[in-house]
Amino acid sequence: MTATPTPRVTIKDVAARAGVSKGAVSLAFNRKPGLSEATRERIFRAARELGWAPSSTARTLAGSRVDVVGLAVCRPARLLGLEPFYMEFVSGVESVLVERSCSLLLRLVRGQDEEVRLLESWWRGRQIGGSILVDFRADDPRPAAAGRLGLPAVAVGHPSLTGGLTSVWTDDATAVTEAVRYLAALGHRRIARVGGAAALGHTSIRTAAFDEAVRALEPPARAWQTATDFSGDAGARATRSLLAAAPPERPTAIVYDNDIMAVAGLSVAAEMGLRVPADVSLLAWDDSQLCRLTHPTLSAMSHDVHGFGADVARTLFGVISGEGPGSHPVPTPVLTPRGSTAPPKA
Amino acid sequence: MTATPTPRVTIKDVAARAGVSKGAVSLAFNRKPGLSEATRERIFRAARELGWAPSSTARTLAGSRVDVVGLAVCRPARLLGLEPFYMEFVSGVESVLVERSCSLLLRLVRGQDEEVRLLESWWRGRQIGGSILVDFRADDPRPAAAGRLGLPAVAVGHPSLTGGLTSVWTDDATAVTEAVRYLAALGHRRIARVGGAAALGHTSIRTAAFDEAVRALEPPARAWQTATDFSGDAGARATRSLLAAAPPERPTAIVYDNDIMAVAGLSVAAEMGLRVPADVSLLAWDDSQLCRLTHPTLSAMSHDVHGFGADVARTLFGVISGEGPGSHPVPTPVLTPRGSTAPPKA
Numbered sequence: 153m154t155a156t157p158t159p160r161v162t163i164k165d166v167a168a169r170a171g172v173s174k175g176a177v178s179l180a181f182n183r184k185p186g187l188s189e190a191t192r193e194r195i196f197r198a199a200r201e202l203g204w205a206p207s208s209t210a211r212t213l214a215g216s217r218v219d220v221v222g223l224a225v226c227r228p229a230r231l232l233g234l235e236p237f238y239m240e241f242v243s244g245v246e247s248v249l250v251e252r253s254c255s256l257l258l259r260l261v262r263g264q265d266e267e268v269r270l271l272e273s274w275w276r277g278r279q280i281g282g283s284i285l286v287d288f289r290a291d292d293p294r295p296a297a298a299g300r301l302g303l304p305a306v307a308v309g310h311p312s313l314t315g316g317l318t319s320v321w322t323d324d325a326t327a328v329t330e331a332v333r334y335l336a337a338l339g340h341r342r343i344a345r346v347g348g349a350a351a352l353g354h355t356s357i358r359t360a361a362f363d364e365a366v367r368a369l370e371p372p373a374r375a376w377q378t379a380t381d382f383s384g385d386a387g388a389r390a391t392r393s394l395l396a397a398a399p400p401e402r403p404t405a406i407v408y409d410n411d412i413m414a415v416a417g418l419s420v421a422a423e424m425g426l427r428v429p430a431d432v433s434l435l436a437w438d439d440s441q442l443c444r445l446t447h448p449t450l451s452a453m454s455h456d457v458h459g460f461g462a463d464v465a466r467t468l469f470g471v472i473s474g475e476g477p478g479s480h481p482v483p484t485p486v487l488t489p490r491g492s493t494a495p496p497k498a
Numbered sequence: 499m500t501a502t503p504t505p506r507v508t509i510k511d512v513a514a515r516a517g518v519s520k521g522a523v524s525l526a527f528n529r530k531p532g533l534s535e536a537t538r539e540r541i542f543r544a545a546r547e548l549g550w551a552p553s554s555t556a557r558t559l560a561g562s563r564v565d566v567v568g569l570a571v572c573r574p575a576r577l578l579g580l581e582p583f584y585m586e587f588v589s590g591v592e593s594v595l596v597e598r599s600c601s602l603l604l605r606l607v608r609g610q611d612e613e614v615r616l617l618e619s620w621w622r623g624r625q626i627g628g629s630i631l632v633d634f635r636a637d638d639p640r641p642a643a644a645g646r647l648g649l650p651a652v653a654v655g656h657p658s659l660t661g662g663l664t665s666v667w668t669d670d671a672t673a674v675t676e677a678v679r680y681l682a683a684l685g686h687r688r689i690a691r692v693g694g695a696a697a698l699g700h701t702s703i704r705t706a707a708f709d710e711a712v713r714a715l716e717p718p719a720r721a722w723q724t725a726t727d728f729s730g731d732a733g734a735r736a737t738r739s740l741l742a743a744a745p746p747e748r749p750t751a752i753v754y755d756n757d758i759m760a761v762a763g764l765s766v767a768a769e770m771g772l773r774v775p776a777d778v779s780l781l782a783w784d785d786s787q788l789c790r791l792t793h794p795t796l797s798a799m800s801h802d803v804h805g806f807g808a809d810v811a812r813t814l815f816g817v818i819s820g821e822g823p824g825s826h827p828v829p830t831p832v833l834t835p836r837g838s839t840a841p842p843k844a
Contacts, residue, residue: 419792449765
């Protein structure tokens with residue numbers, strides 16, 4: 153995946169292609185003032201097209217400590233603040249960065265193309281020594297971009313999604329399968345899943361694994377799956393819709409793709425006069441402290457999200473230094489039964 | 499608060515004092531490789547002692563867009579991820595940064611002196627165009643440091659704590675007083691407060707206001723106050739301790755300094771067989787979506803934390819550009835009664 157810049161291309165070629173002086177190229181790559189945004193962009197584009205990078209970029213990394221790593225997140229600002237997963241993940245990343253007096257450069261982006269441009273600008277402008285990449289989708293452009301730039305990066309996602317980048321991932325398929333088998337073992341034969349954002353690769357993996365796990369059940373079971381934006385409000389709406397049906401059409405167990413949606417589901421069940429777990433079992437994912445603070449407490453597919461973030465940060469430093477664990481999964485989420493799951497009534 | 503560097507000091511003086519060449523000073527301030535950490539620190543210290551800053555710092559800000567702002571947070575990594583306030587605040591900051599293609603440089607620090615050194619390094623190294631300062635304490639060293647550096651900054655805290663910096667704050671005293679008066683109007687005469695971290699200035703403001711509001715009640719009321727680290731676990735412990743007493747020694751209403759502790763309190767009440775609000779009323783603070791997802795829903799002192807973060811970011815851009823709203827409070831939290839507060843029994 154790592155592209156070596158063509159050695160014969162020089163700063164002069166970049167300047168010529170961009171229609172500027174060599175000095176202007178130098179200004180752009182050294183983050184100096186005096187250039188318009190448009191000119192800077194033109195220079196970076198010319199350098200990218202020619203495969204040129206200032207050799208000082210490499211020297212900066214070899215000769216000095218990495219003190220900033222990047223993390224771009226593509227989702228609405230408001231959702232970022234509401235989902236415990238991201239903040240626990242970031243807190244885990246920070247727990248490793250703080251040991252190295254390193255800061256996290258955090259940016260919200262509106263799409264993957266914007267993220268690719270951002271990574272290029274961060275890297276060529278020497279603002280970061282490496283980056284964490286999250287939320288992989290099908291045909292993700294970021295692995296190719298990281299390779300072209302020579303940007304040290306760790307992908308948070310299953311290797312089937314991350315195009316050869318060093319990856320750290322959760323085995324979602326195994327965890328979903330365990331969730332379905334557990335509910336089936338309790339006797340549930342009408343099982344729903346309130347999933348996350350449909351465009352994300354790990355959501356697709358969970359959706360396929362859920363389908364397969366339900367199909368494998370004997371005796372056969374009915375299943376429902378629905379996508380959301382991971383918010384509590386969307387989880388509440390999905391739960392209301394599932395529980396509004398009369399019993400033969402109503403699931404007796406619901407699996408949620410995160411914990412905030414499961415907390416919302418608990419509240420909707422109460423609002424509709426259904427008892428948890430007597431009338432409906434609920435199973436959360438991620439298992440932040442929220443799951444232990446509700447009444448009844450929420451059974452969950454638990455994993456250590458803080459530890460996941462810390463592992464990703466350590467892996468990134470490994471990529472940067474050339475010594476590290478390389479691609480590996482984090483421990484698979486394990487079923488933690490609490491008060492919200494039980495056999496269905498008769 | 500803004501200190502003007504003495505005009506006669508030159509880069510030569512800084513080099514002499516640090517015992518290095520002018521070129522080394524230039525390398526340090528331009529974040530170029532080739533210097534040891536110790537040498538960089540010595541140069542920055544010499545510059546600080548002489549009150550010197552490279553004029554290019556000013557030019558960078560005047561001549562080019564600010565594309566990074568800083569935020570250092572002094573608390574354990576694990577707590578950062580668990581408190582909804584910070585996540586919502588950061589998401590509000592990001593909502594304004596994303597409009598300006600600006601990133602947030604986030605760093606956990608272990609204390610205020612470390613933060614002061616970090617701000618100096620960020621600013622002199624031209625890594626940030628300004629910074630958001632949070633969690634003010636008594637005798638906070640950051641206002642003086644920001645003034646000495648000429649660092650554009652916005653302080654999140656009451657002007658009594660922020661030493662003349664441009665400040666954005668919540669009127670905690672008024673909000674606490676409203677909370678106490680509301681519970682008293684319901685008939686409560688045994689009122690507890692589970693507070694936040696005792697060392698923080700805004701916690702002291704709330705503690706003093708709570709005392710005063712309780713003392714002003716007629717007929718007189720009993721009160722309890724306790725400090726925590728803002729975590730759900732600490733909120734659960736504090737609630738257990740308060741509710742373990744027999745009724746005349748047990749509060750009939752508890753106010754919490756954030757929402758995660760109130761959610762934990764709700765769970766503790768259920769675990770102890772006490773009904774909310776019949777046996778004990780609970781009142782949360784911050785009011786993230788958590789408060790609407792519990793059963794009963796949590797009454798709360800509500801404010802728009804996302805909007806607070808956005809306001810702080812806009813104010814910082816105002817400080818940087820020289821045009822902006824200046825110091826101002828955000829809207830005072832308002833009482834939002836829900837299902838967890840009611841008159842006490844008998």
